[in-house]
Amino acid sequence: MAVTIRDIAKQAGVSVATVSRSINSATKNQVREETRKKIFEIIKKYNYFPDQIARSLSTRKTRVLGLCMPFRASVFSSDYFTGIIIGAIESARRLGYELKIVLLSETARGLDISDVNKTSAIDGALLVGTRIEDELLPVFRNSDAPWILVNNYSENDDGKTNFVDCDNKKGAYDAVNYLFDMGHREIAFIKGPADSRNANDRFAGYMKALKKNGIKSDKSLFRTGDFTEKGGYLAAQELLADKNNITAVFCADDEMAVGALQAVKDKGLNCPKDISIIGFDDIRLSRYVDPPLTTVRQPIYEIGKVAAQMLVHIVEGKIQTPVSKVLQTELIERDSCAIAARK
């Protein structure tokens, strides 16, 4: 049988209340040092660890954060998933929290986030990988349970959401300006899925940059991908077949950029000589393809880190909500973009 606080109390000749006070940093000063010392000896001797479950039932706090996400392949894209988790777990750990992965059912059965909290025994939620279609957001908003939207805030949002994200629009804007400065005028764009908020913001950034540079947008220059390599390949293939005067393509994520790169090669064209390609995210693979991909880096690890930290602050009531943080992207120049070829 496991040793409980009762056993310790009995052996130390004190009440369970005194043992409890001794082992909780907030109350340990209420106990005479000498008493505490004796208690800790007994604790050590019996190798006692307080039961976290009992503690939670009593305090109504679990000290665990939920990383909540739909079970969708794109969320689990290795670099993204790993980055968020490691960032989050580092913060959590430092602040004395653990991390639990909770999968949201695809069939969003009107689950309220406070239900998630109760059924999953978490103090707060990091909401990752949502899409507009999930319709998770509206219902989450009606909850007073602490949660943070990670990486899917939209500038068209309601202003009441806690979130951390990178500046998708600005990142895309920068990418297009970069291409423009290299002389590109016919810049194609491969969008992400229509129901992805950050995909939309990236598109908005593209449009904004076009406008600023006096280029009028041309619908025949857009294609929609699904954030996968294959989707990028297909979209680029179409683009290359239709329009022979494009000199650059901006992809809403690196996966699609990798696919687009392959399409360019398969068409017998050279990147960057004939076509420049620029991606978004800076996944590990970007450095290894040939040519290495120029891209807009999203500080994913930082995002996870900041998000978890922020969530803990909310949970502990140390911060006023709504709260948010927008991290900056960084243009990473590699070899997939070059001065626009004369056409």
Added chain:
Amino acid sequence: MAVTIRDIAKQAGVSVATVSRSINSATKNQVREETRKKIFEIIKKYNYFPDQIARSLSTRKTRVLGLCMPFRASVFSSDYFTGIIIGAIESARRLGYELKIVLLSETARGLDISDVNKTSAIDGALLVGTRIEDELLPVFRNSDAPWILVNNYSENDDGKTNFVDCDNKKGAYDAVNYLFDMGHREIAFIKGPADSRNANDRFAGYMKALKKNGIKSDKSLFRTGDFTEKGGYLAAQELLADKNNITAVFCADDEMAVGALQAVKDKGLNCPKDISIIGFDDIRLSRYVDPPLTTVRQPIYEIGKVAAQMLVHIVEGKIQTPVSKVLQTELIERDSCAIAARK
């Protein structure tokens, strides 16, 4: 205030016991259908969800599995980490469990796995990324709490450990035979860290294949890497400087193989013409380097899946321990190996 079982009982005009029985599949048949129906109406009406914490305290089961690992970079290598987690979480979910990530402190302070279970509120542990130096294993063995060693079993082990792993020795053996059949006789080996069990088993497989083919092992053909790309690069560089007659190098993981490939290129040599390279794991990157890497595929997703499933079976007492499963590796032929060049 959240609604509790009391509220439901009161509204339904029954006792909490009856409500409790109704909502637990194991006991729901003890309740008259009519009564149950009424109870569920009330539950729905009040949007009641049973508190998992209270349940856990009462049943002494949490229905969460712990993915326990040291906080070490190599564990978090994207493909590995993601593969294990997704595999594990899928099994867990299907069986009604959740997954919590618990970081083991580097400074292994004599933590017993049963303590982990108590302090982390988990029913069982998946032990990932351990090294011999961790000295976690011996202490874990003294515990009766359910746990499974993932991916680090050694054939020299005690036979009492629950584990799932791939057949590292056999995989390495296959790789070397493959090279031998292509005419290679001077086959270098870049080992993993000395305190990694699977690294050692892979080395053992290499040695076994050498012996079987009548090649005597040559110490000058071994180098030790650290499972990272950089380590592989450095080791290969040394190898290439020292021995000019090697025609192939087998790397204990793909990360090192990618590094080795770069070293070969930097030396002005061609892979596979001058030097064949073969890796282990089949990480995503392997398909993208130039030339694409021939490697020994480790079914990492399957490993996570089987491990979680096995753990649940142990936790629920449905299976006799010790229990284990060894999954087979698969040689993936790509373009980094060729017939040995005459020297």
Added chain:
DNA sequence: CTGAAAGCGCTTACAG
């Protein structure tokens, strides 16, 4: 500084 007692929200023998 310390203890007795109530309470956190469930489950489950026990009795009927």
Added chain:
DNA sequence: CTGAAAGCGCTTACAG
């Protein structure tokens, strides 16, 4: 088929 009651292992007002 149902209920009253004890119990899971803690924390925390309350009283002294």
